[in-house]
Amino acid sequence: MNRRWWILALLFASTVINYVDRQTLSVLARVIQTDLHLSEMDYAGIVQVFLLAYTLAYLGVGRITDKLGARWSMALFLGWWSVSNMLTAFARSARELGTFRFLLGLGEAGNYTAAPKAVGEWFQPRDRGLAVGIYTAGAMVGATIAPPMIAWLGQTYGWRATFLATGALGLLWLVPWLLIYRRGPIATSGIEPQSEAALWRSVLTSKPAWLLMFARMLSDPVWYFYLFWFPKYLMDERSRTLAEIGRTVWLVYLAADIGSVVGGAWSGFFIRRGMAAVPARIRVMTIAALAAPAGCLIAAGVPVAAVLALAALVSFAHLTWQVTMGALIVDLYPQHTVATAFGFIAVGSGLGGMLSTGGVGWLVTHFSYRPVFLMMAALHPLAILVARNISASPGRSRKAAAVPGGGPL
Numbered sequence: 001m002n003r004r005w006w007i008l009a010l011l012f013a014s015t016v017i018n019y020v021d022r023q024t025l026s027v028l029a030r031v032i033q034t035d036l037h038l039s040e041m042d043y044a045g046i047v048q049v050f051l052l053a054y055t056l057a058y059l060g061v062g063r064i065t066d067k068l069g070a071r072w073s074m075a076l077f078l079g080w081w082s083v084s085n086m087l088t089a090f091a092r093s094a095r096e097l098g099t100f101r102f103l104l105g106l107g108e109a110g111n112y113t114a115a116p117k118a119v120g121e122w123f124q125p126r127d128r129g130l131a132v133g134i135y136t137a138g139a140m141v142g143a144t145i146a147p148p149m150i151a152w153l154g155q156t157y158g159w160r161a162t163f164l165a166t167g168a169l170g171l172l173w174l175v176p177w178l179l180i181y182r183r184g185p186i187a188t189s190g191i192e193p194q195s196e197a198a199l200w201r202s203v204l205t206s207k208p209a210w211l212l213m214f215a216r217m218l219s220d221p222v223w224y225f226y227l228f229w230f231p232k233y234l235m236d237e238r239s240r241t242l243a244e245i246g247r248t249v250w251l252v253y254l255a256a257d258i259g260s261v262v263g264g265a266w267s268g269f270f271i272r273r274g275m276a277a278v279p280a281r282i283r284v285m286t287i288a289a290l291a292a293p294a295g296c297l298i299a300a301g302v303p304v305a306a307v308l309a310l311a312a313l314v315s316f317a318h319l320t321w322q323v324t325m326g327a328l329i330v331d332l333y334p335q336h337t338v339a340t341a342f343g344f345i346a347v348g349s350g351l352g353g354m355l356s357t358g359g360v361g362w363l364v365t366h367f368s369y370r371p372v373f374l375m376m377a378a379l380h381p382l383a384i385l386v387a388r389n390i391s392a393s394p395g396r397s398r399k400a401a402a403v404p405g406g407g408p409l
Contacts, residue, residue: 004122006180010173011115011135014078017170018111019142020149021085022050024166025101027150028159032097035159042094049098053105055350061110062343063200066336070118071181073339075174077110082170089163112346113339120330120338121184125277126268129284129327133264136323140257143227144250186335203341208332208390212325216348218383221356222292222376223318226252229360230311233369238304248308255312256319263288263320267327281328282388288321289384296377299370314376321380325387332390 025032025046033043065073084103091097119131153162203209231249234240240248263284270280295314298307326342333341363372 003180003182004184007118007122008131008134010177010180011118012138012141013173014074014111014115014170014177015135015138016142016145017078017166017173018081018108019139020146020166020169021081021104022108023143023146024085024150024163025088027147028154028162031154031159036091036093036097038094038097046094046098046101050101050105051350051354053102054109055347055354057106057109058113058343058346058350060343061106062113062340062346063196065110065113065117065339065343069183070114070121071178071183073110074114074118074181075178077107077114078170078177079174080110081107082167084167085170086164086167088167089160109343109346113343116326116330116342117335117339118181118184119327120335121186124186125327125331126271128330129264129267129281129324130261131264132326132330133260133262133319133323136264136319136326137257137260140253140260140319143253199337199340203337203344206341209341209344211386211389212329212345213348215325215383215387216345217352217355218379218386219289219318219321220349220352221360222295222314222379223322224353224356225360225372225376226311226315226318229364229369229372234304234307237369238307240304251308252311252315256315259316259319260323263316264323264327266320267324277331278328278390281324281331282390284324285321285328285387286384288317288324289380291317292321292380293377296374299373317380321383328390 029043032038038046061073061077064076067073068076081104084100084107087103088097088100091100115135116132119128119135123131150162150166153165157165230252231245234245234249267277267280267284270283271277275283292314294310294317298310302310329342329345330338359375360372363369363375
């Protein structure tokens with residue numbers, strides 16, 4: 001097999017491990033709360049600490065990725081979060097648990113800056129969307145396999161041993177990664193060195209970086225809602241049992257997996273037919289943004305089967321949007337700054353998620369889920385209005401990103 005496909009397989013596996021380690025706490029939450037005598041507020045605070053670290057880390061992990069390169073930065077991040085996950089096994093209080101989950105959040109963010117940098121080094125523009133889609137699909141695979149696997153480990157060996165086992169998966173992953181990964185053939189060479197201040201100034205003054213960060217801030221709350229609130233909606237307002245949710249809701253996340261891969265390949269299809277990379281990405285993102293508002297029909301009280309179908313469509317559309325945006329970032333920024341730019345843009349996702357969580361909770365508490373579905377339906381159209389302001393001439397090199405004046409990043 002071509003080396004680049006082995007590398008992509010390892011990126012897929014790293015994303016699976018990322019979500020398994022992230023979900024170990026949530027699956028075992030009740031057992032841990034009982035053992036450590038944690039209140040609901042204690043648990044909520046621990047989750048918020050993870051999200052805070054995950055959001056703040058994006059400002060640094062991108063720069064670390066560009067400094068160390070994809071090979072060593074991915075090894076650092078995955079090793080860091082794997083050890084942090086294993087340390088959770090030794091927590092004896094809410095403070096210790098929060099500390100270890102904070103460390104986990106700092107490391108896990110790096111997966112999503114090192115992976116696109118690796119794709120940029122090994123895949124041509126026509127294949128990047130598919131590559132980003134494949135490794136992103138690992139998130140939903142991880143979200144699907146984590147609950148039964150973690151529940152079995154917890155019941156069989158206890159919650160502390162489960163953290164040790166899931167953390168060890170990442171350390172095992174490091175062996176093939178370090179053996180296989182090499183600097184890619186598309187890696188940028190001959191770049192004139194820049195000071196840290198100049199490099200950050202080039203990113204922070206880049207119009208596409210701000211536009212895409214704002215677009216993620218608008219659009220990513222939709223995914224957070226369908227990931228964390230949708231099953232609860234089915235139980236609270238549609239009287240579905242836990243068993244019924246277990247039998248059906250996985251279809252929504254399967255649609256997200258399909259959106260990652262099919263959506264990722266979609267812009268590559270347009271590129272092969274002669275369209276420039278940036279317009280091809282924007283076209284696919286526009287189609288996805290026009291499909292996502294279909295979720296507003298759930299507010300009309302349609303049958304549960306239709307609710308699941310509409311939620312699956314929204315999930316498909318969002319993951320199509322997300323992976324295409326990831327490929328767009330790799331197109332716009334040269335290798336020596338792509339991860340820095342990717343991390344800066346990803347801050348929008350964390351901010352959007354943290355802000356929207358409170359809003360959703362308030363609306364559900366004081367009204368119902370109906371206004372939430374209506375609000376979510378408006379976010380992708382607003383986001384594409386922002387993203388469509390990005391422009392790049394068809395002949396522009398990746399070494400000159402779309403910044404005012406066309407200067408190099």
